[in-house]
Amino acid sequence: MSNILLYAEVTRENFLHTVLFELAYKAQELAQKLDKAEVSAFLICKTGLAAEYKEAFINSAFDNVYIAEDDSLENYSTELYSKIALDIIKEVKPDIILVGATTQGRDLAPRISSSLHTGLTADCTGLDINEKGQLAATRPTFGGKLMATILCKTLPQMATVRPKVFKPAPENIVKDTKFVYFKPDIENIKTKVEFVEFVKGMNTCINELDSAQIIVAGGRGMKNEAGFELLKNFAESIGGCVGASRGAVEMGLAPVDIQIGQTGKTVTPKLYIACGISGAIQHIVGMQESDKIIAINNDEKAPIFEVCDCGYVGDVFEVLPRLINEFKAE
Amino acid sequence: MKIIVCIKQVPDTNDIKWTENNTIQREGVESIINPFDLYAIETALKIKNTLPDVEITVVSMGPLQAEKMLRHTIALGCDKGVLISDKKFAGADTYATGKTLATAIKSKLGDFDLIICGQFAIDGDTAQTGPSIASQLGIPQITFVRELKQCSQDSICAVREIEEGFETVKAQLPALICVLKGLEDTSRAKINGVIRAKNTVVDVYSMEDIELNPEDTGIKGSPTYVSKAFRPVHNRGECEFCKDSSSLAQKIVEYGGLHE
Incomplete structure (x- = not known):
């Protein structure tokens, strides 16, 4: 057996x-x-x-x-x-x-x-x-x-x-x-290593993204801090958590503990909305197991559209405010 | 104090190209020092700056061309380079690699106080070779090292970065540590280092030189093997494009957005 x-x-x-x-x-x-x-x-x-x-x-x-x-x-x-x-x-x-x-x-x-x-x-x-x-x-x-x-x-x-x-x-x-x-x-058992102390981390790897049902993630296409502010408002309007691609983290738009992908977190929400993320394979491996994936990007050839259920080709700075209005009205 | 740094030559994964058969094209892809290993070297150099009589030997297992990379580490301030190279090593998994490096260390480098490895190699990403070496040498290990708090002739105190925060442990030497990438830049070659690198001979040892049995290395000595390699495929259906924001909003609701 x-x-x-x-x-x-x-x-x-x-x-x-x-x-x-x-x-x-x-x-x-x-x-x-x-x-x-x-x-x-x-x-x-x-x-x-x-x-x-x-x-x-x-x-x-x-x-x-x-x-x-x-x-x-x-x-x-x-x-x-x-x-x-x-x-x-x-x-x-x-x-x-x-x-x-x-x-x-x-x-x-x-x-x-x-x-x-x-x-x-x-x-x-x-x-x-x-x-x-x-x-x-x-x-x-x-x-x-x-x-x-x-x-x-x-x-x-x-x-x-x-x-x-x-x-x-x-x-x-x-x-x-x-x-x-x-x-x-x-x-x-001979031990040559002793425990000294544990300090709970500031950049703890476990956060709300781990259990989030809805994640709105931003990439380089969110361009600047105002872009990420817009992303946060959008996430709030649909009850989601904010994540980021490595590109956005490297631009200083988001902290490293919300980075999703090969060198960041693997997330599996019910709904993942990628905004201004082109879809490098390193990002895809961290979110591909999400139940449903929506991508918003101005480049119709962006690889993110190959792995999503639903896509929107257009400017995130135009479509996100419209979505926020729509959901706030409900 | 004798420090051994284990490094690996890896293909630049940002520069991966595909052949027509969906395999990774290895020719013409630039080889670099594994980025995590640069921090292993940096950690060794820092210790050398703070303690007297520190000798750093850099060891690599790989093709003969890795000799150039070892020479570069001497230009950075390390003292010796040792290359373990043999066609019979090809196909080694982390167990066989650990065994080969541990055997080489035992037979050619003798006594040591500290072994430093990078936590991950960017090609294989296993994080297993360091612990495998430590296990074969029967010495303690500290992995996921974020920073060294203290290093003396007979002990090392390190901060590990784990999921929930930072854990500090202290190990008696000899020991092996695996370091994460640091935040600061790594050292650049210095002029006197470059001159010294030119005049330093990198020792190259074969399988027979380190008295390793062919059954214990390469594909033969590896418990694991790759049965199939393939490009990631996504089994999600065709992407459905929305023409306007209201149909997109409908999709968001349909997929569970807005619901508590």
Whole structure:
């Protein structure tokens, strides 16, 4: 029987990182293609925290959850977490291990895969099981200009998966989840790195864009600060959040924490409206999974029109005020 | 103090062209130092400016033409360049690359205090080679380093940039760090550096020189392989164009705009 094992990351604020639920729903789909595969998770956290998450695991169709708790695990540590993860993996013997491609996941996963002498595919945006039953992990390379599907010759097959690319289950899938506690062998792990402090960031990467249902994003075509002011007013008129392309950020029109694209955020709103964004591939990879995309641009040949549901060729400075008026009137 | 900086020569991804077969055209595309690696070098140079007796060795695994790039890092102020080059390395994934570099470091560079890598390479974008090297060498790692708070002969204190903010950790040396791009400009070559670069021999080592088994590198030594590469496709239907703002407004409402 094959097994899919997911890493349940705990955020600084002691929440389960949402990428777990995206992975859980995707793993259920992969498990269908593998004969009776079980989907399990492993959780490493401070003592007592796991109990708070039990319901979330039960509602996300996990077969087993392996838990290692200790007071020394309050702060993430590459050394402790990777050693404990290896102990759990050696016991569970999964065929596939999926980890969210967060900073923690991208620190932890290569340490685990190297120790297991197995492969790891980074920051995947597509996962499938091929006809031979192998994990086929697809990821963007060359700044999003080329997609590569990667297979692994060894077991376990590992991948880090970009958050927000897959959707969580639309509703709870309740299962009779087994919770298995592992006693972490902390005393025998030599640590050479110590945690000093954590300061909540000013430019925190997690903001309202992550959960926004409607995003209005501006690019170089918004030209100046007045243009972005207009964009904000438009976003307000339809109940949306403001995002920006890298071009707009580089022009100093928008802060870097609302940048959408390869080097910024990946967003998946119900509606994405791109204003004055030409549609460089680096931008597209950050918003292409939105349910509906509308583009407004004065260049009818702009590549953004190749990836949208609805387009408007014209001057953003003319059409946005008209739209604002229309929505304000309603 | 001995610092090793690992760098990679990459194609300029802003300059990617396509062949008729939808593969990336590699001929005639300019090669550059991976931009993140310039900050790895910058970090090493900063330490050299603050601590006595710091020696910086820059290592790269790649084709022979990467020798020119290593020479350039000497012009920037680094001390030595080492190129690990062999046709048998071709097709190495991050595991095999980490193993090859770790083996070269062990066999040719001996003792070291600190290894500095760029967090990402702009071509592969995996962020895995640094941790892979650290793991193979059995030393601690600090990734996503935004800035160094302190570096002494036996420890390093660094600020990591993570999703929710900034985490400071302190590691005993030897250790490996992966640095993010800084905000400041990186150094330019200095005249005496350029002269020194001209007179410095970059050591070039083959697979046999570093005593690496052919089974442990290149495609053979890589657990992963690319089964297919393709241009991104969008499966969204044809774009429907609106002629005026009121039909556009209708579409916005239809797609869920305005609704709470």
